[in-house]
Every structure is written in structure tokens, then in C-alpha cells.
Amino acid sequence: MHHVLSVEQFDSSQIEELFVEADRFRDQVADPKQRRDLASRYVGKQLCSLFYEPSTRTRLSFEKAAANFGMIPISTENAREFSSASKGETIEDTVKVLNEYGFDIIVLRHHETGSASQAASVSETPIINAGDGKGEHPTQALLDAHTIFRKFGRLDNLRVAIGGDLANGRTARSLAQLLSHYKGNHLSFVSIPELQIGEDIKVKLRESGTGFEETTDMYDALRDTEVVYWTRLQRERLDNPDALPKGGFTIDALALEVLPQDAIIMHPLPRVDEIDPQVDADPRAQYFQQAGNGLYLRMALFDQILK
Amino acid sequence: MHHVLSVEQFDSSQIEELFVEADRFRDQVADPKQRRDLASRYVGKQLCSLFYEPSTRTRLSFEKAAANFGMIPISTENAREFSSASKGETIEDTVKVLNEYGFDIIVLRHHETGSASQAASVSETPIINAGDGKGEHPTQALLDAHTIFRKFGRLDNLRVAIGGDLANGRTARSLAQLLSHYKGNHLSFVSIPELQIGEDIKVKLRESGTGFEETTDMYDALRDTEVVYWTRLQRERLDNPDALPKGGFTIDALALEVLPQDAIIMHPLPRVDEIDPQVDADPRAQYFQQAGNGLYLRMALFDQILK
Amino acid sequence: MHHVLSVEQFDSSQIEELFVEADRFRDQVADPKQRRDLASRYVGKQLCSLFYEPSTRTRLSFEKAAANFGMIPISTENAREFSSASKGETIEDTVKVLNEYGFDIIVLRHHETGSASQAASVSETPIINAGDGKGEHPTQALLDAHTIFRKFGRLDNLRVAIGGDLANGRTARSLAQLLSHYKGNHLSFVSIPELQIGEDIKVKLRESGTGFEETTDMYDALRDTEVVYWTRLQRERLDNPDALPKGGFTIDALALEVLPQDAIIMHPLPRVDEIDPQVDADPRAQYFQQAGNGLYLRMALFDQILK
Numbered sequence: 001m002h003h004v005l006s007v008e009q010f011d012s013s014q015i016e017e018l019f020v021e022a023d024r025f026r027d028q029v030a031d032p033k034q035r036r037d038l039a040s041r042y043v044g045k046q047l048c049s050l051f052y053e054p055s056t057r058t059r060l061s062f063e064k065a066a067a068n069f070g071m072i073p074i075s076t077e078n079a080r081e082f083s084s085a086s087k088g089e090t091i092e093d094t095v096k097v098l099n100e101y102g103f104d105i106i107v108l109r110h111h112e113t114g115s116a117s118q119a120a121s122v123s124e125t126p127i128i129n130a131g132d133g134k135g136e137h138p139t140q141a142l143l144d145a146h147t148i149f150r151k152f153g154r155l156d157n158l159r160v161a162i163g164g165d166l167a168n169g170r171t172a173r174s175l176a177q178l179l180s181h182y183k184g185n186h187l188s189f190v191s192i193p194e195l196q197i198g199e200d201i202k203v204k205l206r207e208s209g210t211g212f213e214e215t216t217d218m219y220d221a222l223r224d225t226e227v228v229y230w231t232r233l234q235r236e237r238l239d240n241p242d243a244l245p246k247g248g249f250t251i252d253a254l255a256l257e258v259l260p261q262d263a264i265i266m267h268p269l270p271r272v273d274e275i276d277p278q279v280d281a282d283p284r285a286q287y288f289q290q291a292g293n294g295l296y297l298r299m300a301l302f303d304q305i306l307k
Numbered sequence: 308m309h310h311v312l313s314v315e316q317f318d319s320s321q322i323e324e325l326f327v328e329a330d331r332f333r334d335q336v337a338d339p340k341q342r343r344d345l346a347s348r349y350v351g352k353q354l355c356s357l358f359y360e361p362s363t364r365t366r367l368s369f370e371k372a373a374a375n376f377g378m379i380p381i382s383t384e385n386a387r388e389f390s391s392a393s394k395g396e397t398i399e400d401t402v403k404v405l406n407e408y409g410f411d412i413i414v415l416r417h418h419e420t421g422s423a424s425q426a427a428s429v430s431e432t433p434i435i436n437a438g439d440g441k442g443e444h445p446t447q448a449l450l451d452a453h454t455i456f457r458k459f460g461r462l463d464n465l466r467v468a469i470g471g472d473l474a475n476g477r478t479a480r481s482l483a484q485l486l487s488h489y490k491g492n493h494l495s496f497v498s499i500p501e502l503q504i505g506e507d508i509k510v511k512l513r514e515s516g517t518g519f520e521e522t523t524d525m526y527d528a529l530r531d532t533e534v535v536y537w538t539r540l541q542r543e544r545l546d547n548p549d550a551l552p553k554g555g556f557t558i559d560a561l562a563l564e565v566l567p568q569d570a571i572i573m574h575p576l577p578r579v580d581e582i583d584p585q586v587d588a589d590p591r592a593q594y595f596q597q598a599g600n601g602l603y604l605r606m607a608l609f610d611q612i613l614k
Numbered sequence: 615m616h617h618v619l620s621v622e623q624f625d626s627s628q629i630e631e632l633f634v635e636a637d638r639f640r641d642q643v644a645d646p647k648q649r650r651d652l653a654s655r656y657v658g659k660q661l662c663s664l665f666y667e668p669s670t671r672t673r674l675s676f677e678k679a680a681a682n683f684g685m686i687p688i689s690t691e692n693a694r695e696f697s698s699a700s701k702g703e704t705i706e707d708t709v710k711v712l713n714e715y716g717f718d719i720i721v722l723r724h725h726e727t728g729s730a731s732q733a734a735s736v737s738e739t740p741i742i743n744a745g746d747g748k749g750e751h752p753t754q755a756l757l758d759a760h761t762i763f764r765k766f767g768r769l770d771n772l773r774v775a776i777g778g779d780l781a782n783g784r785t786a787r788s789l790a791q792l793l794s795h796y797k798g799n800h801l802s803f804v805s806i807p808e809l810q811i812g813e814d815i816k817v818k819l820r821e822s823g824t825g826f827e828e829t830t831d832m833y834d835a836l837r838d839t840e841v842v843y844w845t846r847l848q849r850e851r852l853d854n855p856d857a858l859p860k861g862g863f864t865i866d867a868l869a870l871e872v873l874p875q876d877a878i879i880m881h882p883l884p885r886v887d888e889i890d891p892q893v894d895a896d897p898r899a900q901y902f903q904q905a906g907n908g909l910y911l912r913m914a915l916f917d918q919i920l921k
Binding site: 048075088092097101 | 643649650652653654668670671673674675677678681682684686687689691846883884885886891894902903905906909
């Protein structure tokens with residue numbers, strides 16, 4: 001493996017191999033002796049965190065994954081404001097310099113779609129795309145998929161309710177696209193019409209024969225689903241906030257009553273008020289574990305790149 | 308030991324044990340061979356510096372303490388502006404995610420009083436409060452106490468002059484409170500009436516039988532004291548700057564003449580003009596050593612948490 | 615070696631020794647086994663990156679150099695805004711505290727000329743000046759010289775064209791000054807009159823007997839040179855942008871035709887449009903390698919300080 005730019009670059013067997021390795025690293029980290037051994041695995045190698053916009057959660061996860069292997073992360077958390085970018089340097093030039101510095105992996109977060117591919121096009125150092133504007137964020141898509149896989153042992157033949165601002169939400173779009181590569185999935189998109197999933201995604205779902213429906217009735221979608229993938233819907237951005245149904249798509253005690261006992265509730269976080277904190281104690285709530293899954297998945301990717 | 312939220316959680320024997328260990332680490336760090344050995348003590352463990360507001364001095368001290376043990380610090384220096392907090396995420400959610408990442412210690416600096424306790428209430432990972440608004444900053448209080456203890460070998464029966472903006476100064480308030488737990492201390496609070504020490508502290512002093520007085524006469528307070536604890540008094544925040552006595556509570560050559568030879572001068576730093584730089588060369592000036600004491604105290608806390 | 619404040623502190627044999635060591639570290643880093651060995655060389659030592667203004671490229675290079683030796687870098691990337699400096703603390707006080715923390719090296723970037731010397735005057739910890747306002751940036755000057763030396767094996771008897779905003783450009787001024795210490799160099803300064811090299815530099819060149827000329831004709835200067843050292847000329851800062859010659863001092867395909875085959879093209883980066891990206895593929899373009907040379911040079915300096 002070299003650059004990690006898009007979840008689309010992985011076939012299903014590669015994805016499952018990543019999951020196996022991620023779980024193996026999880027087990028090793030849980031064991032004090034093995035954890036200490038891991039910490040010498042890539043001693044002497046260095047990660048560069050090149051974040052043009054802050055994304056503290058994502059950055060800390062990548063850097064923790066690196067440190068778990070004994071790699072020292074070297075970091076800039078707001079390169080857009082702080083670095084030569086503010087003097088007009090292109091991402092290509094920046095990456096060429098980092099290549100000369102001899103980093104082993106560059107994790108790149110950028111505000112412009114396509115910037116990760118631009119960076120990779122001039123980089124011998126492996127680039128991991130940690131989000132490029134409205135583009136891709138492949139490790140997020142993979143950790144979402146892994147969370148589902150850990151529960152159900154499969155990524156096909158699932159009923160999935162995806163809710164929130166689907167027009168703008170990168171994670172919701174990526175998950176729908178990923179699930180379209182597997183057979184027999186059925187997706188319920190829960191949003192108001194103006195924030196429904198994009199036509200481009202619907203075209204892909206139709207082409208792949210993936211069933212889907214669009215609805216404004218959250219409870220109806222939850223009643224018969226295995227995976228709830230919830231995202232923020234920013235009330236203040238709506239032209240007409242009154243268009244929101246009562247309760248505004250908030251997963252709460254009432255929603256828990258409707259939801260099957262075997263389902264899981266996911267969220268890419270941060271959440272604001274679209275999942276009531278009292279839901280956290282319910283065993284179906286898996287959003288914090290979901291974030292944790294990203295750590296091991298990033299370790300698995302680092303390992304595939306470096307070994 | 309688990310969370311470190313308040314200096315009030317330690318009894319006097321625990322505090323003295325910390326001092327002993329801090330001094331032991333100081334000796335080890337001073338010896339090149341032992342220093343190198345220390346650097347493998349907690350290899351494979353990681354500190355998360357979660358600073359919602361910048362406090363470079365404090366953060367560097369914690370991170371240096373971690374690095375002295377071979378722990379890689381992973382850091383955000385302005386989480387309030389940079390992180391999901393700006394999207395409305397609660398501190399509890401942020402900490403739950405960091406728990407999933409498996410950090411060994413989280414050092415939290417936050418602008419809101421009570422946030423460290425909030426964080427600890429949901430955290431299996433040990434939280435060290437590195438200052439929560441106007442609340443607590445226990446490692447500062449401990450390093451202040453350690454500085455006194457290193458000089459006098461005790462925290463009781465001391466004459467202490469505490470000066471500056473005592474109404475708003477967290478460090479001055481904490482020190483007064485800590486000293487009220489020991490017998491026979493006498494405190495002189497030096498400030499103008501509008502910035503004198505809070506009534507809540509005076510109640511605690513009276514309840515504990517700790518003697519104190521309030522004065523605007525700095526020279527009078529310095530004449531008969533063993534510890535001078537000086538803090539900033541921000542002239543520009545005063546309603547009536549002319550209310551300040553001449554010299555404005557500045558420790559200078561004249562103050563040094565008045566001060567007993569065996570006294571020490573402390574300051575939590577940064578200082579601006581309330582201690583004249585010519586005082587630095589006087590052996591009684593201990594404010595830089597005081598800052599250094601914090602390093603070893605933080606190492607001692609890390610060690611108690613991790614061992 | 616202790617503090618590194620100015621390139622003027624090194625004589626020519628010390629400079630060549632640094633080059634030899636830098637190249638030795640380059641070779642060691644290129645070999646996986648030796649690279650891993652290097653990473654334990656200074657384990658247990660720590661670098662403090664104290665940047666009062668952001669300079670991401672420079673900071674990452676120093677921190678990568680430290681990490682190559684197993685040193686954990688502890689970093690603040692915008693101390694001016696984030697630290698006690700905003701409360702009025704002097705650089706001397708900050709450095710005295712960092713001395714107490716026991717860092718092994720402090721790399722200081724500051725917006726005020728002379729601040730590195732101020733810092734060094736109170737510091738037992740070695741200070742490396744990573745740029746102090748319009749003052750010095752000795753590791754940049756050394757890496758520039760090293761880039762020339764790697765190509766030509768000497769720093770004397772060279773024909774060098776230096777172009778861009780020479781009035782304000784620190785790197786161009788430093789290079790001219792450094793080359794004045796060697797015999798037989800000839801410098802062509804290419805700029806418009808209002809941005810030509812300062813009179814202070816011209817005085818030094820005359821005193822040392824170094825030949826030079828000032829010109830607005832880039833092509834003429836390139837025709838007969840061995841080293842092209844190009845820098846930014848910020849069009850938007852000019853009183854009269856039309857005063858720029860056609861092409862505005864941009865190194866492009868036409869310039870490559872004029873330039874001798876054996877020459878090298880250097881630039882301190884970031885570049886904007888003063889070197890056309892199509893030049894990058896030409897073997898004479900050495901600006902990215904030049905940046906990379908800085909990594910090994912900083913390793914060599916660290917090693918001389920720490921060994």
C-alpha cells in the first residue's frame with residue numbers, strides 16, 4: 001500500500017483484511033506487555049501531521065496511532081493560517097519539501113477537494129488523506145464500515161437508516177457509497193427535502209441495484225433498521241427552520257423504544273443535540289466505540305504502509 | 308491515585324510524599340545515566356495535552372515531564388478555537404472519545420470552572436486539572452507549596468506575605484487555602500481594598516484559626532515575613548489607578564533592604580513590572596526555581612498515577 | 615559549540631566540518647539499519663521549539679532532525695499569540711523558565727531582531743536562532759552555503775546571481791555576506807533599484823574585495839553564472855508595479871535556455887511565481903534539495919551541541 005486517498009481504492013477483501021489487522025492491534029494494545037512491544041515497532045520513523053484546517057479529533061487519533069508504534073508525530077494543526085500556504089505556496093511545493101525531510105507518512109487534512117490527490121501526485125512519501133474539503137475522508141469511511149462489521153460480521157444485506165444533513169454531510173455520503181458496493185443493502189435516508197442525499201449518490205445506488213428510500217419520518221425509518229447512522233443537521237443554516245418535523249430528528253428515549261434491540265446507533269461526532277445524552281447509556285449506542293475503532297484502523301493502515 | 312482535580316484531595320502526608328518523590332526525580336534527572344534510564348520508564352504510554360486555552364508554560368512543563376519518562380505527548384494548544392468544541396461538543400463527549408483512544412493521562416486546561424470535574428466524571432483515563440477557569444490548578448498550588456517546603460522544611464508556623472490582585476488571582480487564593488490546613492501560619496494580604504482576598508477565603512482562615520491581616524503597606528508586610536508570594540496587579544483593570552500606593556507594590560531594591568535575609572520571594576509568573584528584574588540576582592528570588600519545581604512535581608504525579 | 619546565533623560565529627573550517635557531518639548523517643539516514651540506530655542516539659533528550667511566529671517549514675525541519683536522533687520535540691508554534699508573551703513577559707523570563715525545565719536545546723524563532731542574543735544572554739541551555747526578525751537565520755545561511763558546496767566543492771571563486779527583493783530579503787543578504795568571506799566571488803544583484811541590496815552589504819563587499827554589480831537585466835545576469843539564488847519579489851508591495859521589467863524576474867523556460875548547463879538554481883522557498891513550476895524538472899533546479907539539506911545540517915548542529 002502507498003497513498004490512501006479514497007475508500008474506493010480498496011476492494012472488499014482488502015477492507016476485511018484491514019479490519020482483521022485493526023482488531024489484532026486492538027488486542028495487542030489491550031495487553032500491557034504487547035503494548036510496550038508495539039511501541040518499538042516503528043521507532044525511528046516519523047509521521048507528519050499536515051493539517052490545513054483544525055480537526056483535533058482526527059489529528060489526535062492519527063498521532064496516537066503513530067505513538068503506539070513508537071513513531072514520533074510532528075505536527076502542524078493549522079497550516080492554512082500558520083504556514084507558507086498563507087504566502088501563496090502550493091500544496092505540491094509543500095509536499096515536495098516534506099519529501100526531502102524524509103517523513104515516513106504524511107497525514108494531510110485540507111480544506112480543498114482534490115488536494116490530497118494533488119499532493120500524492122508529487123509525493124514519494126505515502127500520503128493519507130484525512131479529509132479534503134467536501135471530497136474524501138477514507139479512514140472515516142473505513143472506521144464507519146468497521147463499526148458495522150464488528151457488530152454484524154458483514155457489510156451486505158443490511159438495513160441502514162442514515163439521517164441528518166445528507167446534502168452536505170461527507171460521512172453520510174461516503175457510507176452510502178461504500179454500502180452500494182455490497183449486495184442486498186437497503187438504505188433509508190431521513191432528512192427534510194432540502195437536505196436530502198445528492199442525486200449523484202442516488203445514481204450510484206440505482207446503478208448498483210441498492211435499494212433506498214427518502215423519508216422525513218424518523219420513527220418510521222428506525223422501526224425496521226439494523227444500523228442508525230446519524231449526523232448533525234444545523235438548524236441555523238436552514239432557510240425555513242419550521243420545516244423540520246417536531247423533535248427535529250433527535251434520537252431520544254422515544255426513538256430507543258421504536259428501534260430494534262439488535263440495532264446499533266452510530267454518529268461520526270461531534271454531536272450536538274441530535275442524539276440525546278441519555279441515549280449514551282443504551283448498549284445500542286456505539287458512537288464512542290466507533291471513534292475508538294478509528295485508532296486501530298489507522299494503526300492497521302500505518303502498518304500496511306510501513307511493513 | 309487517579310484524577311488530580313484539586314489540591315484539597317491530598318492530605319499532608321500525601322503532599323509530603325509527593326515532595327520526596329519530586330526531589331528524587333530531580334536528582335535522577337540531574338544524573339546523565341539515570342536520566343537516560345528514566346526515559347524508558349513509561350515508553351509506550353502517551354499523554355494527551357488538551358488545552359482549551361493556551362498556557363504555554365504549563366503545557367511545556369507537563370509535556371517535558373512526560374518526555375522525561377519516554378512518554379510521547381500528543382497535544383492541542385488551543386482546543387477551544389480549533390476543535391469540535393467550536394461546533395458545540397461538550398467536554399464530556401470529547402473526553403469520552405479520548406478515553407476510546409487509550410491515552411494514559413489527559414492533562415486538561417479549560418476556561419470554565421468545574422470543567423475538570425465534569426471531564427473526570429465520565430473518564431476512566433486519569434484527568435489532571437491544569438487549571439479550570441477561576442477554579443483550581445492543583446499542580447500550581449503543589450509546586451508553590453513545594454517551593455516553600457524546600458526552603459523551610461515545613462508548611463506550618465510560617466509568616467507569609469501575599470500580594471497583588473488577590474480578588475482574582477487563583478494562585479494566591481489557592482496558597483492561602485492550602486496554608487490554612489497547617490497550624491500556626493500567619494498571612495499578610497497586601498493589596499488595595501478593591502482587590503483584597505475574597506471573603507470566602509477569610510472565612511476558611513478564621514475557621515481554621517489561621518491568623519491574617521489585610522494591608523496596603525507593602526514594606527510593613529515585607530519587614531517581618533519568611534515567604535513573599537507576589538502576583539500581578541493589572542493597573543489597566545483598576546477603576547481608579549491612582550488608588551495604588553506609590554511604587555504600586557513593586558518588589559525592588561528598596562523592598563530587598565526591608566526583607567529579612569532568610570526569606571524567599573515567589574511569583575507564579577509571568578511577571579511584568581511587579582518585581583524589578585534587578586531583584587533576580589538576589590538569592591532570595593526563587594521564582595524561576597519555583598517554576599522548575601513544577602516539572603519534578605508533575606513527574607511525581609505522573610509516576611503515582613502510572614506505577 | 616553552545617549557542618548558534620549568527621553564521622558569522624563560524625569560521626570556514628568549522629563550516630566545512632559541519633558540511634562533512636551533515637553529509638555523514640544524510641548517508642546514515644538513507645540506510646534503514648543506521649537510521650534506526652541514530653534514533654537512539656539522543657533518546658531522553660528534548661528539544662523545545664519556541665516559535666513566536668509561525669514558520670512551519672523551519673519548525674518541522676528542526677523537529678524532524680531532533681526526532682531522527684530519538685529526541686522528542688516539544689513545541690509551541692505561535693508563542694506570540696498563545697503564551698505569556700501576550701501578558702507582557704520578556705523573552706529573558708521565558709527562557710529562564712525553560713532553562714529550569716531542563717530542555718537540551720531551545721530553537722527560537724522570534725519577530726524581533728536581536729531577540730536570539732537577548733535569549734542567549736540569560737540561557738545556560740543552548741539556543742539556536744531560527745530567525746529573529748530582520749536579523750539572522752544562521753541555519754538557513756548554512757544550508758544555502760551547503761547546497762552550493764555540494765555542487766561545486768567550494769565557496770570561493772564563484773559567479774552568483776542573486777535576485778528578487780534584496781532590500782528586505784534576509785536570505786539574500788545573508789548569502790552575500792557569507793560569500794564575502796571567501797575569495798574571488800562575483801555577485802550580480804538582480805532587482806529594480808528600489809529593492810536593490812542594502813548599502814551596508816555593499817560596504818562589506820567592497821571591504822572584502824568581493825566583486826559585484828547591480829542590474830535589472832535578469833537574462834544578462836543568468837548568462838554567465840554558476841549559482842542562481844532567487845527570492846520572492848512581492849509585486850503588491852511595490853509603489854509602482856509597472857517599474858518591473860517584462861516577465862518580472864521570473865525564471866522560466868527562456869531563462870533556462872540562457873543559463874549555463876552546469877549552474878544550479880536555488881530559492882529559500884516558498885516560491886510563488888518567480889520560478890515557473892516547469893523549471894522544477896530541470897536538473898539545475900535544486901531548491902527542493904536545498905530545503906532537504908537543511909535537515910542534515912540541523913542534525914549536524916544538534917550533534918555538535920550535544921555530543
